[in-house]
Structure formats: C-alpha cells, structure tokens
Amino acid sequence: MKKWIRAGTILGAAVWCMTAICGCLDGSGEHSSSIKVRQSSYGSESSIGGEERIQRISEGNFAYESLSSEGKTVYDQMLTTILTYGKSVNLATMDTKLMREAYQALNCDYGGLFWVEGYVFTSYTKGGKRIGLEFSPNYVMEEEEKNRLQSQVDDVVEEWMGGISLHDSDYEKAKYVFETLIKQVDYVEGAKDNQNILSVFLHRETVCQGYACATQYLLRQLGISSAIISGKANNQAHAWNLVKLDDGYYHMDTTWGNSTYMDTSNNASKFVNYNFLCMTDEEISNTHHAQMTFVLPECTSMENNYYVKEGRYFETWDPEAIGAAFRTAWENGDPSVAIKCKDDELYGKMKEYFVSQQRITDYCPGMEYMYYMESPEYCVFTVNFNEM
Numbered sequence: 001m002k003k004w005i006r007a008g009t010i011l012g013a014a015v016w017c018m019t020a021i022c023g024c025l026d027g028s029g030e031h032s033s034s035i036k037v038r039q040s041s042y043g044s045e046s047s048i049g050g051e052e053r054i055q056r057i058s059e060g061n062f063a064y065e066s067l068s069s070e071g072k073t074v075y076d077q078m079l080t081t082i083l084t085y086g087k088s089v090n091l092a093t094m095d096t097k098l099m100r101e102a103y104q105a106l107n108c109d110y111g112g113l114f115w116v117e118g119y120v121f122t123s124y125t126k127g128g129k130r131i132g133l134e135f136s137p138n139y140v141m142e143e144e145e146k147n148r149l150q151s152q153v154d155d156v157v158e159e160w161m162g163g164i165s166l167h168d169s170d171y172e173k174a175k176y177v178f179e180t181l182i183k184q185v186d187y188v189e190g191a192k193d194n195q196n197i198l199s200v201f202l203h204r205e206t207v208c209q210g211y212a213c214a215t216q217y218l219l220r221q222l223g224i225s226s227a228i229i230s231g232k233a234n235n236q237a238h239a240w241n242l243v244k245l246d247d248g249y250y251h252m253d254t255t256w257g258n259s260t261y262m263d264t265s266n267n268a269s270k271f272v273n274y275n276f277l278c279m280t281d282e283e284i285s286n287t288h289h290a291q292m293t294f295v296l297p298e299c300t301s302m303e304n305n306y307y308v309k310e311g312r313y314f315e316t317w318d319p320e321a322i323g324a325a326f327r328t329a330w331e332n333g334d335p336s337v338a339i340k341c342k343d344d345e346l347y348g349k350m351k352e353y354f355v356s357q358q359r360i361t362d363y364c365p366g367m368e369y370m371y372y373m374e375s376p377e378y379c380v381f382t383v384n385f386n387e388m
Contacts, residue, residue: 054073055080058072058079061227062108062225062244062294062296062297063227064105066294067294070092071093071098073093074093074102075102077092078102078106078135081137082113082116085146088122089135090132090133090134091121093133094131096133099135104292104293105294109227111213111216111220111228112213112220113196114149114193114197114198115139115143116140117138117195119136119137120136121134122134152201153197153202156202157217157218157221161218163176170244171245171304173219173222174224174277174278175306175309177215177218178252178257178272178277181200181214181218182270182272185204185206185210185211185214186204186258187258191203194207194209195213207255208239209239215252216228219241219243224244224245226244226252228240229296231289231290232289233256233289238255238288239255240284240288243278245278245303248301248304249296249298249301250301250305251278251281251299252278253279253288257272257273257274257275257276258272275375277305277306278305278306280299280300280301281298287377307338307340307380311325312338312339313340315346317349319359322354323360325337326364326383330367330385334385335384335385336383337385338380340380341380344379347376347379350381372384
C-alpha cells in the first residue's frame with residue numbers, strides 16, 4: 001500500500017508526489033516465523049534431562065530486558081542454539097506462551113538471523129502432564145552455506161559503513177544508516193529473501209521487514225541499541241524500529257523514509273523522507289500502531305529529531321529565521337529543503353506567507369519556479385528547487 005502526500009507548485013506548473021510504503025508483513029508479529037508442534041509421551045522425566053551450556057550476550061537489549069528471569073533464560077537457550085547451529089535444546093520452562101514471547105523478543109533484538117525461519121517445539125508429557133519442552137530451530141540452509149552468505153554480507157556492510165565511525169554521535173550514526181539503506185536498497189514487493197537481511201545486502205531489494213532487520217543490524221554494528229517493531233501502519237501489517245540515541249528513545253521507519261516523487265514526465269525518483277527519522281510517539285501514532293508482547297519505552301524526546309538537529313524546526317512565528325533557512329539551502333545549491341513547525345497554526349502561517357503570498361522569492365532571488373510538498377500531519381513543508 002502506498003501513502004500519497006499532497007503536493008503542489010508555485011511560479012510554475014508541475015506535480016511532485018511522494019509515496020511511503022507499507023503492508024509487507026504477514027501480520028503474525030513473529031517476523032514470518034513458522035511454528036510446528038510435536039507431542040511425545042515419556043515414561044520417566046529423566047528421559048528428557050540434561051542441562052545445556054548457554055551464552056548470555058543480550059543484556060541491555062530492549063526485548064530481552066522486558067522478559068522475566070525465566071523468559072531471559074529461555075531466550076538465551078534459543079539464541080545459543082541458533083548461533084551454534086544446534087539441533088535442539090530442552091527449554092527451562094513448561095509454558096508455551098512464555099516460549100513464544102521469548103522467541104518474538106529474540107527476533108526483535110536480532111535482525112541478522114537469516115538462516116533460520118521459525119521453529120518446531122516438542123511437548124513431552126507423562127501421565128497427561130507436561131514434563132518438558134524441546135525447541136528445534138528451522139534452519140533453511142546448511143551451516144556452510146550460511147557462513148558463505150554471511151561473508152558476503154560482511155563485505156557489503158564493510159563497504160557501506162565506510163562513511164561513518166564509532167566515534168560519531170548517535171544521531172549521525174542513525175541518520176547515516178537511514179540514508180544509506182534508502183539510497184542503496186529499493187522497495188520491491190516480492191523481492192527474494194525479503195523477510196531477512198539477504199534481500200538488503202545481497203539483492204538490494206526488500207520490503208519493510210527487510211528494511212527493519214537491516215536497520216537493526218547496522219545500528220548494532222555501530223553500538224546503537226534498537227529493536228524491530230511489528231504492528232500496523234494505515235491498518236496494514238508493517239515493521240519499523242525503536243532506537244535509543246543518547247538518553248532518548250525514538251521511532252525510525254526506514255521503509256517510509258524511502259519515498260518517491262513523480263516528475264513532470266511521470267518518472268519516479270527516490271527521495272529521502274526525514275519525517276520518519278527519530279519520531280516521537282505522538283508523531284508516529286498518526287499512522288503506526290505497535291503490536292508487541294512487551295511495553296515500549298516512551299518516545300517523547302525531540303533532541304535527536306532530524307529537523308531539530310539540522311536547525312529546521314520552528315516553535316514560534318519568525319519569518320526571517322524561516323526565510324533564512326530557505327535562503328541558505330537556495331544559496332548552497334541544495335536540491336530541496338524541509339521545514340518543520342511546532343503546530344498546525346504555525347504551519348498554516350508559514351504556508352500562507354511563503355507560498356500563497358510567494359514571499360519565498362524575497363529569500364531566494366532569481367527563483368522562477370518551485371515545487372513543494374505538504375505533510376500537514378507532521379507539520380512539515382518541503383521545497384524542491386530543481387526543475388522536474
């Protein structure tokens with residue numbers, strides 16, 4: 001499903017339309033995982049005994065920290081089994097609901113597990129009473145093939161991450177990942193491997209699940225905590241990310257950031273839509289609704305919002321300051337500039353002054369035509385200076 005945003009022109013006649021895309025999950029909230037069940041009866045509890053050595057490497061992960069102590073142990077058992085290509089593990093729980101929650105949490109925290117899709121669990125019973133649960137990952141390839149593909153992914157990641165450093169700010173890291181994925185990868189329904197990162201790094205075509213997994217994967221390489229969030233966007237299944245930058249939490253939707261506009265020849269061109277970089281709960285709730293088994297932290301900070309960081313966020317009516325933002329972009333030869341207002345009233349004043357009265361020409365001398373896009377739900381007004 002494509003979300004159209006109103007567009008228009010002044011000083012000329014053309015159309016600039018943008019799209020944001022959603023509707024790319026199966027709606028299960030399990031990231032396209034398949035779950036199969038086996039039942040088995042045993043005569044003695046010792047038949048399923050044994051304690052496996054598990055890795056505990058997920059402290060601090062969003063979803064992991066939402067689980068109970070028992071849930072964390074089950075999560076650790078599942079992750080260790082998957083990372084080591086283990087055949088199965090006897091879980092430290094008899095609760096299938098907790099098992100499912102732990103597996104969903106694992107998928108939220110780790111976007112790079114492309115070699116596994118779902119699992120089989122075996123319920124062991126004695127005299128009608130459950131005495132054990134066994135978890136068996138559903139591997140979709142042999143370990144040798146997984147290692148070969150992982151090496152290819154690593155090479156691409158190294159190349160793409162060449163323009164950012166671990167020493168850069170959290171905001172710069174998030175912005176870099178956001179822009180890189182949008183510029184390098186196209187949204188293509190039906191893309192190969194579109195529910196995992198192979199579609200992104202090897203095929204460069206994906207859908208929302210692939211974008212969300214790759215966003216989490218790259219941010220993790222840069223030391224940024226993030227999780228994959230499943231839910232609905234415009235009432236269709238969708239995936240995006242929760243990220244922690246400095247001390248604040250934000251929503252980040254790389255899929256919707258990958259927008260397109262139609263030029264005068266009806267050719268589609270890619271456009272980075274920064275409305276979906278570092279959003280608050282209030283902003284994203286216009287269209288997105290999470291459906292998770294754990295409670296998300298509140299996202300209320302504007303500190304790392306794109307428009308705030310770039311000096312393009314205005315809380316009061318100041319035509320000279322807003323005009324200066326247009327002037328700077330015009331003089332720098334930037335192809336476009338986007339301005340965000342605090343509320344609808346300020347947004348209306350800006351549009352009336354700079355568009356209806358065409359006062360933007362006072363700050364952009366020599367302008368003969370301009371294309372603009374409206375995003376009133378986010379109070380964002382975008383100007384494109386180039387002929388289209």
